[in-house]
Amino acid sequence: MGLVFDENSASVSLPVVQDEYDCTLGLTRKHGEFNPKRILILSKTTRLEYELHKARFDISEAHDPVFLNRLESRGTNLLELKRKHDMQTSCTDAIIRELKKDNIEVQVATRANYTKDLALWSDLIISAGGDGTFLTASSKVRNATPVIGINTDPVGSEGHLCLTGKLQRPPDEVIRQLLDGHFYWDQRQRIRVTVIKASDSDSPPPLSFPARKRSMQSNACNFYLDNDCEELEPPVEPMLALNEVFIGESHAARVSYYEVQINDGPILKQKSSGMTVCTGTGSTSWHYNINYLNEHTVEDIMNIMGSMGFRSNNEINEKVVEGICNRFNQQLIFEPNNQKMAYSVRDPIFNATFLKTAPRGFAKKIKVKSRCSHAHLVLDGSVSIPFNQGTEVVLELIPQDALQTVVLKN
Known part of the structure; x- marks a missing residue:
């Protein structure tokens, strides 16, 4: 079940989301029709803000001698940090001004104070940053609230998840196109991770999180977040x-x-350097690089075939080899709204005990049981769950979990 198009009305029926996620059931939206009243902007934490936070200074103390010495000892250029910070602030302010022209209520948050309640308050969440900021924005959404991305630094960020990628378009111009309805609705599938059995050796949840209702599976896990920023709450469920x-x-x-x-x-049973499972959104990233075929490998294979007596066609040259690689590598990428997961086994070990299995493939459901001693299950490079001896997890695609987003026209 994905997007359902009605050719007569050019509408898209969003998948029905379960009651527990507080979503409007049976929601149908027409392409280009959207009148948000409350919008949350999730602004990227700049490197300057990060360094100030770690040194326990605020933005007004950026020129404090102690802070300057700290940067100098690391070979960090304050002027460059300030330039990037001002650029981020300017982009965010431009988005706010454009939204307020339509009398839209706006709140701005950073990763440090972004919560599930803020996500629920919003009719739309705008990620102002790069791909990492977009991933953070989507991490709290468990209903049909759309998330869009504005790449605030097209030179320094790829912006694969953002509306205009690396195109250097003014942010207010992009927002105006959205508000004027020049877009199509789209979806990005997400992987649901369910811990069905936790290891007895895993430690209890960290006490730094405020008290809140958590499921048995959540209470059995000790969540870790990356060290870039402190967060106010544990990961939102379902994971x-x-x-x-x-x-x-x-x-x-x-x-x-x-x-x-x-x-x-x-x-x-498998032994390897680990396993990755991705969506179509993630198929251009780690999954792609794990399985990427390069020209050097193809040339080696052809040379070996020649040494085995196979005739080498004179038409096979560098251009043909490059074409072979491109065709193979394009097969690794699939659409974000495709209802399948791609798995890759990194550096699999095959011997008499561990028989050969497919190192990659597609699935809708994957169950994994740990025989590891100090392992983790990591979601989007941020949330880490202990995955030690005896822990069992299920990874699956559920249409209701898809993230709602848009694609701009032209």
Whole structure:
């Protein structure tokens, strides 16, 4: 179940979201029709803000001698940090001004104070930053609230998840196009992660999070977040990944040992450097680079075939080799709204004990049981869940979990 198009009305029916996520049931939106009253802007935490926070200074103390010495000892240029910070502030202010022209109520948050309640308050969430900010914005959304991205630094950020990518368009111009209805509705599928059994050895949840109602699965896990910024609350449930999920030992040099079941297939024991599972959104990232085929490998294969007696066609040249690689690599990428997950086994170990299995493929449901000693399951490179001996998880695509977003016309 994905987007359902009605050719007569050019409308799109959003998937019905479960009652517990406080979403309007049976919601239908026509392309280009959207009149938000309350919009949340999630602004990227700039490097200057990050450095000031770590040094326990505020923005007014950026020229404090102690802070300047701290930057100088690291070889960091304050002027460059200030330039990037001012650019971020200018973009955010431009978005706010354009929204207020339509009498829209606006709130601005950063990752440090972004909460589920703010996400629920919003009719639309605008990510003002890069791909990382977009992932953070989507991490709290569990209903049909759309999320869009504005790339505030097209030179320094790829902006794959943002409306205009690396195009250097004024942010107020992009917002005006959205408000004037020049867009199509779209979806990005997300991976739901459910811990069905936790290891007895995992420690209890950290006490730094405020008290709140959590499920049995959540209470059994000790969540970790990356160190870039402190957050006010633990991950919102159900746990969803927009890009990918990594499963494996925390130490890069350790072999990951686990049991895996793809869809309803047999349960297989595997040893590898870990396993990634991605959506179409994440298929251009880690998944792509794990499986990427380069020209050097193809040339080696052809040379080996020649040494085995296979005739080499004179038409096979550098251009042909490049074309082979491009065709193979394009197969690795699929659309964000495609209802399937792609899995990749990194550096699989095959021997008499661990038989050969497909190192990559597609699935709608994956069950994994840990035989690791110090492993984690990491969602979108941010939320980390202990995945040690005995822990069992299920990864699956559920249409109701899809993130709502838009694609601009032209």
